[in-house]
Amino acid sequence: DQQVKQNSPSLSVQEGRISILNCDYTNSMFDYFLWYKKYPAEGPTFLISISSIKDKNEDGRFTVFLNKSAKHLSLHIVPSQPGDSAVYFCAATALQNAGNNRKLIWGLGTSLAVNP
């Protein structure tokens, strides 16, 4: 059962336009969400995160929006640049019962292509 879903395997955007990557989750216990970016032959790199007490977090060209009632979050990249072409992973976590332990649940990723 995929608790974190990225329903679009790929997305193509023109340089300078907005890229919107979507992520849906099913577990209402998730209280912290992260986006990672992955280039080929490299490991994922942390991009931006958001706590469930917020509905928006912004860092430069990257903004993450969280809609708890819809169990949906999105990553906006404005303006998109060719160097943003990568696979973007959404991940979510919930506080586990014992020992303040947390486990990240990952989506399958969306491959973004930004065309010059």
Place this chain on the structure above:
Amino acid sequence: DSGVTQTPKHLITATGQRVTLRCSPRSGDLSVYWYQQSLDQGLQFLIQYYNGEERAKGNILERFSAQQFPDLHSELNLSSLELGDSALYFCASSVEGTENSPLHFGNGTRLTVT
């Protein structure tokens, strides 16, 4: 450069064999995580160590084991290998023992079982 080093980069071996993957975390990071990425499975959490002790277990098979040494490097041992174990294995590290602190990933070890 994330500061996390994984060796080897590529590994090709036969079914039934045993391999060891190695990870050196970022300087100062006490937590090490192991992930498996198969073609259609996304990133699957295997196991986490914090300062030498096992902290959390995910979908790790009994044929797999890991440890974190006093110098904080970690090894993932995969035994009785099957074709389905072919995947990218990522190591990640973080400062704290909880996953709210961002993970820093190595570039992975690509394991091919023939």
